[in-house]
Amino acid sequence: MTTSKAVKNVPPHPMDSLLRTERIPHIWCPGCGIGTVFSAVISAIKNTGWDPNSIAMVSGIGCTGRMAGYIRLDSFHTTHGRAIPFATGLKLARPQTKVVVVSGDGDLFAIGGNHFIHAARRNMDMTVICVNNLNYGMTGGQQAPSTPLGAKTTTSVNGAPEEPFNFSYLASACGATYVARWTAMQVRSLRSSISEALEKRGFSFVEVITPCPSSFGRRNRMGSALEMLKFYQGRSVIRGDIDPKDASMDIDKEIVVGKFVDIERPTFLDHYEKFNHPQMPQWRSLHADSQKAR
Amino acid sequence: MVAKEVLTGTHFMNGDEACCEGALSAGCRFFAGYPITPATEIAESMSRRLPQLGGIFIQMEDEIASMAAILGASWGGVKSMTSTSGPGFSLMMENIGLGICTETPCVVCNVQRAGPSTGLPTSVGQGDVMQARWGSHGHYEIIVLAPASPQQMFDMTIRAFNLSEYYRLPVLILADEVVGHMNERVIIPREDEIEIINRRKPSVAREDYLPYEADTDGIAPMANCGDGYRIHVTGLTHDDRGYPAMNAAAQEQMIARLVDKIRNNREKIISTKNLYLDDAEIVVVSYGISARSAMQAVRNARDEGIKAGLIVLETIWPFPEELIRSVAPGAKAMIMAEINGGQLVLELERCACGACPVSLVSNFGGAIIHPNLILNAISKAAKGSI
Numbered sequence: 001m002t003t004s005k006a007v008k009n010v011p012p013h014p015m016d017s018l019l020r021t022e023r024i025p026h027i028w029c030p031g032c033g034i035g036t037v038f039s040a041v042i043s044a045i046k047n048t049g050w051d052p053n054s055i056a057m058v059s060g061i062g063c064t065g066r067m068a069g070y071i072r073l074d075s076f077h078t079t080h081g082r083a084i085p086f087a088t089g090l091k092l093a094r095p096q097t098k099v100v101v102v103s104g105d106g107d108l109f110a111i112g113g114n115h116f117i118h119a120a121r122r123n124m125d126m127t128v129i130c131v132n133n134l135n136y137g138m139t140g141g142q143q144a145p146s147t148p149l150g151a152k153t154t155t156s157v158n159g160a161p162e163e164p165f166n167f168s169y170l171a172s173a174c175g176a177t178y179v180a181r182w183t184a185m186q187v188r189s190l191r192s193s194i195s196e197a198l199e200k201r202g203f204s205f206v207e208v209i210t211p212c213p214s215s216f217g218r219r220n221r222m223g224s225a226l227e228m229l230k231f232y233q234g235r236s237v238i239r240g241d242i243d244p245k246d247a248s249m250d251i252d253k254e255i256v257v258g259k260f261v262d263i264e265r266p267t268f269l270d271h272y273e274k275f276n277h278p279q280m281p282q283w284r285s286l287h288a289d290s291q292k293a294r
Numbered sequence: 295m296v297a298k299e300v301l302t303g304t305h306f307m308n309g310d311e312a313c314c315e316g317a318l319s320a321g322c323r324f325f326a327g328y329p330i331t332p333a334t335e336i337a338e339s340m341s342r343r344l345p346q347l348g349g350i351f352i353q354m355e356d357e358i359a360s361m362a363a364i365l366g367a368s369w370g371g372v373k374s375m376t377s378t379s380g381p382g383f384s385l386m387m388e389n390i391g392l393g394i395c396t397e398t399p400c401v402v403c404n405v406q407r408a409g410p411s412t413g414l415p416t417s418v419g420q421g422d423v424m425q426a427r428w429g430s431h432g433h434y435e436i437i438v439l440a441p442a443s444p445q446q447m448f449d450m451t452i453r454a455f456n457l458s459e460y461y462r463l464p465v466l467i468l469a470d471e472v473v474g475h476m477n478e479r480v481i482i483p484r485e486d487e488i489e490i491i492n493r494r495k496p497s498v499a500r501e502d503y504l505p506y507e508a509d510t511d512g513i514a515p516m517a518n519c520g521d522g523y524r525i526h527v528t529g530l531t532h533d534d535r536g537y538p539a540m541n542a543a544a545q546e547q548m549i550a551r552l553v554d555k556i557r558n559n560r561e562k563i564i565s566t567k568n569l570y571l572d573d574a575e576i577v578v579v580s581y582g583i584s585a586r587s588a589m590q591a592v593r594n595a596r597d598e599g600i601k602a603g604l605i606v607l608e609t610i611w612p613f614p615e616e617l618i619r620s621v622a623p624g625a626k627a628m629i630m631a632e633i634n635g636g637q638l639v640l641e642l643e644r645c646a647c648g649a650c651p652v653s654l655v656s657n658f659g660g661a662i663i664h665p666n667l668i669l670n671a672i673s674k675a676a677k678g679s680i
Contacts, residue, residue: 020526022539023537028574036329039455042546047564052524053520053521053522053524054520056519056520068526068527068529069527069537069538072524073524074369074519074520074523074524074525075524075525075526076366076369076519076526076527076528077526077527077528077529077530078362078392078394078529078537079362079388079529082358082362082389082392084359085326085354085355085358085360085362085363085366086360086363086365086366087366087367088326088352088354088359088363088364088366089324089362089364089366089367089370089374090363090366090367090369090370090519091366091370092324092350092352092363092367092370092374093323093324093367093368093371093372093374094370094371094519094520095351095368096520096631097370097519097520114356114359115355115357115359115362118354118355188296192646235647266447268352272345272350275343289632
């Protein structure tokens with residue numbers, strides 16, 4: 001790790017107000033796709049124009065989990081797989097806060113898979129951004145629920161014997177109100193999808209296919225970070241109108257990208273309020289500012 | 295009609311319901327949980343009562359999620375709790391550690407049943423004493439309360455919230471199946487008679503606030519999410535700013551404070567009820583439902599002319615080390631009564647430090663300890679044959 005002296009005397013960046021600049025440089029490897037996603041998240045948050053004090057970021061464990069440590073928002077770096085249930089408690093305690101969950105594919109869909117599907121089913125009002133780098137990066141490149149069949153990782157040296165999940169399809173099947181997938185090369189589309197997801201009421205989900213050149217790319221002979229970026233982009237086909245079950249996520253054939261779901265559905269709190277309202281005359285006033293802040 | 299927060303009056307209710315009412319009286323407005331015998335009635339009561347008070351009840355997908363959710367809710371500024379029993383308690387351990395490390399006030403009530411594993415779901419046990427103390431990985435201090443009646447379920451749940459808010463950590467209530475399910479009289483005082491402690495808020499300017507910089511008593515004021523301080527909270531070892539600090543010196547500093555804030559305040563935290571201790575030759579030590587068997591046994595022993603005394607541990611962690619050290623030299627013997635193979639008796643032996651013999655009256659769970667078993671042990675000890 002380089003020292004922070006190296007970045008002294010650099011003029012402020014437009015995004016600095018949302019960065020914990022005193023924590024830069026970050027821990028991510030050169031060529032990692034997380035930085036691109038992080039930058040897209042920050043731009044999208046800026047574009048909303050919301051008071052930063054009304055937005056919170058919650059993350060799990062792993063490379064992407066470290067995002068929460070670099071953003072200048074109320075930010076919570078929790079336990080492995082548990083960002084979503086932590087965020088659920090935070091959101092229900094403070095409905096006026098916009099809650100954004102960022103984490104990796106292993107965190108959200110292996111150890112945290114159960115929480116993901118139930119939060120989507122409940123339509124918990126939060127935005128979940130998954131940086132999908134096809135392996136566990138932080139621990140040195142192990143097989144994940146996203147790892148393509150046959151791909152080499154440190155725990156599948158002869159090729160992964162499992163078929164991966166299709167996260168976007170899973171999210172839509174569980175009831176997410178917004179689902180989009182992009183590769184890290186498609187920055188403008190990614191940024192606009194994250195903006196839409198943030199503005200969406202309900203459980204919104206954005207999946208980003210990112211290069212992990214240090215681990216996944218190296219073991220699967222995919223070349224440099226730039227080559228990986230171009231490879232994923234080259235495999236991608238934009239199909240916004242497609243049924244999510246057909247939104248193929250296969251790096252050997254086709255990575256279908258685009259916005260797959262954008263629907264309206266009552267949230268957990270909508271239902272909770274509806275069923276309990278006769279008993280709770282003070283409910284509206286207690287949560288009145290929840291409408292105002294957003 | 296607006297529902298009442300504090301149900302002042304005399305009630306006939308079970309311990310689980312009393313726990314719920316204690317929590318609501320303490321200001322709890324968020325409950326996340328998962329059904330499990332014999333703690334389910336706490337969740338059921340909460341699901342009925344919380345909406346009446348504008349609070350949130352959510353049934354999560356498991357106990358891991360429940361524990362995570364109450365931590366999140368606490369950072370959202372709402373007093374929160376969950377309840378469970380053995381298997382669920384095991385699942386909560388990792389996030390209890392997150393609560394310790396991030397200093398998050400919340401309450402966990404474990405209505406103990408006999409284990410290990412699924413064990414005896416509908417029968418009593420006290421086998422989670424060491425799990426409550428050490429169940430999450432790493433080194434830390436914890437506060438654990440042990441109610442022995444529905445009334446204490448009410449009173450101690452309030453105290454658990456007060457301790458958690460003051461000392462900023464998850465406070466555990468180790469109840470048991472009998473205390474949870476038995477119906478007894480519960481007197482709920484007037485609202486103005488209930489002492490409520492709320493977390494300390496930062497008093498410095500936002501730019502000067504260090505989230506983990508402690509006041510002189512070791513407790514750091516806590517900014518909630520949305521207060522404008524833009525805090526960072528992590529389960530990684532962190533510095534005063536809350537930022538990860540990956541080195542031994544930071545670990546030393548952080549853990550020392552987490553440990554000291556409890557150890558240095560243990561006199562204020564520890565609570566015991568001492569009976570006939572002044573002239574006691576045989577001192578029984580017990581907690582939870584077993585303390586009631588012990589109470590009967592000690593009274594019977596007194597009737598038989600034996601100078602027996604009783605220490606009821608209302609807090610089992612921190613353990614009342616000083617009290618035991620002061621009592622042991624004057625005692626002929628000490629006896630621990632607990633429903634497990636002998637867990638807290640180890641701590642009793644450690645603290646008695648050889649000053650008097652220590653023995654155990656116990657079973658492995660499934661039934662309470664009959665007072666006569668404790669009485670027999672007292673009689674034997676009085677005759678010097680321990």
